[in-house]
Amino acid sequence: MPDTALVTGASSGIGAAFAALHASKGGDLILTARREAELMRHKSELEAQHGISAHVVACDLGAPDGAEALCKDIDEAGLTVDILINNAGFGGHGQHITRDISAEHAMIDLNIKALVYLTHHFARQMAARGRGRILNVGSTAGFVPGPNQAVYFATKAFVNSFSQAIDQELRSRGVTCTVLAPGYVETEFAKSANLEGTSMVKGGGATAESVAEVGYEAMLNGRLVAINQRSLSVFMNWIAPLLPRRRLLSLIERTQAK
Ligand SMILES: NC(=O)c1ccc[n+]([C@@H]2O[C@H](COP(=O)([O-])OP(=O)(O)OC[C@H]3O[C@@H](n4cnc5c(N)ncnc54)[C@H](OP(=O)(O)O)[C@@H]3O)[C@@H](O)[C@H]2O)c1
Numbered sequence: 001m002p003d004t005a006l007v008t009g010a011s012s013g014i015g016a017a018f019a020a021l022h023a024s025k026g027g028d029l030i031l032t033a034r035r036e037a038e039l040m041r042h043k044s045e046l047e048a049q050h051g052i053s054a055h056v057v058a059c060d061l062g063a064p065d066g067a068e069a070l071c072k073d074i075d076e077a078g079l080t081v082d083i084l085i086n087n088a089g090f091g092g093h094g095q096h097i098t099r100d101i102s103a104e105h106a107m108i109d110l111n112i113k114a115l116v117y118l119t120h121h122f123a124r125q126m127a128a129r130g131r132g133r134i135l136n137v138g139s140t141a142g143f144v145p146g147p148n149q150a151v152y153f154a155t156k157a158f159v160n161s162f163s164q165a166i167d168q169e170l171r172s173r174g175v176t177c178t179v180l181a182p183g184y185v186e187t188e189f190a191k192s193a194n195l196e197g198t199s200m201v202k203g204g205g206a207t208a209e210s211v212a213e214v215g216y217e218a219m220l221n222g223r224l225v226a227i228n229q230r231s232l233s234v235f236m237n238w239i240a241p242l243l244p245r246r247r248l249l250s251l252i253e254r255t256q257a258k
Contacts, residue, residue, distance in 0.1 A: 003133075006030040006074065006081045008061060008118070009088030011038035013187030014137065017212035018085050019054075020046060029054040030079060032061070032070055033088060055079060061088055062110040067117035080129075083219070084122045086115045086159075087137040091152035091193035093256065104151045111155035119166060119177075126175045134177040135219040136163040140227060142181060143236045147249055148256035152193070156181075164224055176222035180215030182206065183232045197258040 005022045009015035011033035019029055023046040031039045036058035043054040055077060059070045074081065089111045092103055119134060126132025139153075142160035146153025163179035170177065184190075184205035195201050211228045218226035227233040240248055 003082035004028040004030060004080055005083035005085055006032070006118075006122070007085045007087060008032050008114075009137075010042060011035040013189060014182070014185060014208045014212050014215075015085070015087040016042060017208040018087060018135075018216060021209075021212050021216050022083070023050040023052045023054070026050065026052060027083070028052050030057065030074060030081065031055070032057045032059050034058060034060050061114040062106050064109075067114040067121075071118070071121045081122045081125065082131070083133045083135070084118060084126075085135045085137075085219075086118055087135075088114065089137060089155070091141075091149055091189065091195065093149060093194040093198070093258075095148060096150045099151075107151050107155055111152070112158050115159060116162070119162075123166065123170060123175060123177075127170055127173045130174040132175040133219050133222075134163070134166065134175065135215055136177065136179050137215070138163060138179040138181045140181050140183050140232050140236055144240055144248060144252050146256060147253040149193070149195075153252075160225070167224055171222075176219070178215070178219040178223050178226060180211070180218065180226050180228075181236075182211045182215075182228045185211050185228075195256075198256055200255040 005027055007015050007019045010019045010031040019031055019042055023029060031042060031054055033039055039056045043056050046052060046054055057070055057073045060066045092107060136159050138159035139156040141153040142156030160179050160181060163177050167177035184200050185208055186205045187208050190196050190201045206228055214226050214228040
């Protein structure tokens with residue numbers, strides 16, 4: 001019986017790539033995001049290509065009861081989540097005070113609150129069974145403060161921190177939690193975050209498939225943190241912590257400037 005993976009944000013980008021990768025290994029899927037038609041399309045393709053079974057739950061995880069409704073649907077369907085991939089998330093360009101506060105709150109609701117709810121719910125079940133894998137999609141943005149995307153960078157700092165602590169709490173109970181911290185990836189993310197035209201985006205990014213592979217492999221090996229690009233890993237681990245804080249802020253601000 002192959003492991004079943006719940007992938008949030010499976011309708012596009014890195015989430016769709018995680019789903020395809022897991023299906024290619026023979027694993028069953030639970031696919032969720034808001035765009036049901038996209039999810040159904042992925043379900044049909046993956047079931048036909050790999051002979052797996054995919055369950056679709058269209059859900060707004062940013063809505064107040066979204067994550068709870070998703071958990072209820074999965075539990076009532078009698079499905080077991082062996083692998084939880086918390087991937088859904090979005091960003092938003094602009095100085096904090098110029099942005100709509102409801103958009104900032106929506107980002108916190110999805111990137112943090114839904115991720116915490118799903119982790120709490122499914123990690124409890126995994127710990128009770130004595131096995132499970134969690135892969136949370138953080139970002140290299142989570143290792144530094146991000147002027148012009150202040151709330152997004154802060155939500156990812158939460159994900160990077162939370163995930164490592166959860167791993168330490170649960171590892172002895174057979175459950176690991178890996179955080180994937182990618183650099184820029186060419187998906188729908190830049191358009192939805194209004195980042196097109198920033199120097200970060202102009203420089204080009206990795207493919208969703210290559211990033212999903214790095215994260216999936218790290219998750220299977222129970223690694224704590226995975227960064228998809230060696231140069232970024234060196235920068236985040238060895239250079240950024242040594243830079244004067246204001247210099248680092250100016251540097252990041254430039255990458256987010258149009
Ligand atoms: N692309 C990058 O440069 C980059 C870098 C580092 C980290 N990341 C992180 O990687 C993750 C995946 O992003 P991506 O690059 O693959 O972007 P993407 O193509 O825009 O995918 C985002 C996914 O999240 C889903 N989503 C958005 N709002 C949702 C909501 N309210 N409820 C449920 N699902 C929702 C979207 O589906 P629907 O629209 O159908 O709901 C979509 O499937 C995010 O957490 C992002 O922060 C991205």
